[in-house]
Amino acid sequence: MKSIWTDSVKPPTFKKLKGQINTDVLIIGGGICGILCAFFLKQQGIDYILVEGDTIGSGITKNTTAKITSQHGLIYDKLIRSAGHEKAKMYLDANQLAISKYREVCKNIECNFEDKCAYTYTLTDIKKIEKEVRAVNSLGFNCDYVDKTNLPFDIKGAIEFQNQAQFNPLKFIYEISKDLNIYENSFIKDIGLDDHIAFTNDAVITAKNFIVTTHFPFINTHGSYFLKMYQHRSYAIALENAQNVNGMFVDEAKNGMSFRNYENLLIVGGGDHRTGKSGGNYTELRQFVQKYYPNSVEKYNWATQDCMSLDGIPYIGHYSKSTANLFVASGFNKWGISSSMVSAMILSDMVVGKTNEFQEVFSPHRSMLKLQLLVNGFEAVTNLLTVSTKRCPHMGCALKWNGTEFSWDCPCHGSRFEENGKLIDNPSTGSCKSLKKS
Template identity: 40%
Template sequence: MQSLWTATAALPEYEALNGDRRAEAAVIGAGMAGILTARLLKEAGVDVVVLEADRIGSGQTKNTTAKITSQHGMIYHKLAEVFSAEAAVHYASAQEKAIGEYRRIIAEYEIDCDFAECSAYLYSRKEAGPLLKEAETAKAAGIDAAFTEETELPFPIKGAVRFGGQARFHPLKFLGGTAEGLTIYEHTPVLTVEGNRIKTGRGTVTAEHIIFACHYPFINVPGYYFMRMHQERSYVKALEGASLPEGMYYGIDEGGLSIRRAGNLLLLGGGSHRTGENREGGRYRWLLEQAREYWPQCRERFRWSAQDCMPLDNIPYIGQFSGDTPNWYVATGFKKWGMTGSMAAAMMLRDAVTGRENPDAELFSLQRFTPSASAVSFVSEGAHAVKNLTRRIFAPPRAETEELPCGHGGIVEYEGEKAGVYKEEDGTLHVVSVKCPHMGCQLEWNPDEKTWDCPCHGSRFDYRGKLLNNPAQEDLETAEQ
């Protein structure tokens, strides 16, 4: 499945690392967060290199809905209530500055990326009360926000919050333009990081500052990010023949839809679930049913899915990687708002590396202490991991190989062992281990995408066992192995 963005943008190619080299700073990951961080560091006079395991923009950036917005769901009232009104101000400040920085870079580097100013809306079909509170808190935090009952949506609502001064764009066209002139090494997966030395299969990079901008940090200790967040998937269809709103919309109700235009197409998103918890499938089918209800004549042009890191207390982790690694930095946990999250992270990391003061940075630091915001989630995450670890050890296979229908996958008994099997339409079997190589949790079959997904920490593999998403760093074992 190909996203609209990959189908309509050709990104430049870069050589792989060949030998050892030194730099002031090294960025791991060439997605939006990594490329923006490298760009801002270079502008600040820092010698910086970027290491990418695959191709530039080949991770989550190509799967975004590409909203440049400080509207991040129902976040501001929650921040003010759980943390403080000041926390809401700093969160808003970081996102609004990020929007302004996108405008600056696009204008300064003359990047043609379909950038369009527009408003962003939160909406509910059930109740207005929470939206009234969100509008009030967001406005107090410095955002151009207001409650409204008027939208372009094709169904009635109880209310909405309009955020002014937002934007949409083509993320890969922007990424390609922003990457020009940077030192990027593609097809150079990082194997280990020790001190200031990064080891790859193609040589080493020694750097004073090392930035992990690879979506989900693949190093477990220090940092313990596997205890601080989980991953979720969501789904998108690009539709022809649907009405095209000027604004961008995000539903806050269970089963709410994300709606925005992209040229002559409508992007309809939704169907979120925790990674590894979609055994029954049907997410794309559900989206199509929603589309046909409101735009009966619409047709699907593209469909794709995205994966997002969800932090325990709803605030991304940006800054020093851990208390024990003063020269390592991280940008992760953007939830579903990776575009402004990436830019805000790039600005804070540039300031951290160059010694500049950033008044918003403390809120996003890993060293923040948030027991009231994180305690329940922390316990829940731990219980979830234990459940899926013990499932692999104690739970029996769900069927025998012969019972698996063609075109389907599942956890079955294969030659007396529990295994993950996908059976092609002609009966060909693809057999893999259901043990995630990251920390050993049992993988689950995702029929919507024909992948093996980890419900503990979000690693994903195709039906042949090839790694698709970190934190795992290696493919699954196959029947031959």
């Protein structure tokens, strides 16, 4: 079925790029992150174009649960311990500014923008919540501890962030994109950084700078993103005749669930697993619904895919140390809405030579010496050595059949393909010929 967002608004259309064109900034990728980058560059009077291989918002953006929040699970206690108090505060301040920016832009847009409280709850470990409350308060942000919510089950405790928000992401990007310089169905096949040239099947683009917002970075020769990230799938269903939980909720546990309302529907998310692995998927969600909302009606169901960084912080900045004119935004760790706004704020400054006050904490060049690096490397080696004729064209890993969504998925880096080999999700830049039916 379609996601709840795709059924609520008619998209604008943009022409295909043909011929030769020059620009100061080429943005590659037409999800919410790329569109916000274009939006800010236009405000600054910077010459740019945005190219999207399909249609804008047709990738991960259409499948988000669209929470606008600086509460990204129980992250701040961990950040203080791993990165220090200053960088943890920088992370919080950047995401709080992102909320303010959304609130400002949405004043003149009909996109179901609503102020809501955000909660991360626990069913088992109250000490985790208490530590997070102390950590956040130490950063100068006033959060609260609560032990009662509107959820249909008892919790041990939760951390509450007030003055957060939620909206309809497609209504938002369709509205702000109307006057932007966008080209659809213009898939970038290759980039010649030395010559400042990018190629599609029908166009040659010369640009001084490039911003890659393609969810998972597709250039393997720089940045080592194939080691620094893995992809993670999660599932959502929208229910009629369920309750209004009056807030945005997420469980601190890895296999927990999330909740928010949209109009008269309740969105329940969960069933998570690493792409290419097995997980609870829709079965887990429907079992939960049968127990707590037996009289509800499932109106929509959809799945999404998130890029997970090594340390829980996105990669925003120069693609690599050796690519001064190439920029990236990725690794949003399930918090793509606020991270996209943070990315646009940082990259629209960096691309014109300005230092952004938040760029240090998000630098893609910070240390890779994290436990997750070993896990990512093990998965890659294991799947490279797996005997199979079904292999991903990205880096040659063995593909796994996803019986829930009827797709071939790559456990290494998260590329996904239809049964006939057609590309669904990157980082692969093309279809998988070995899967095509004769």
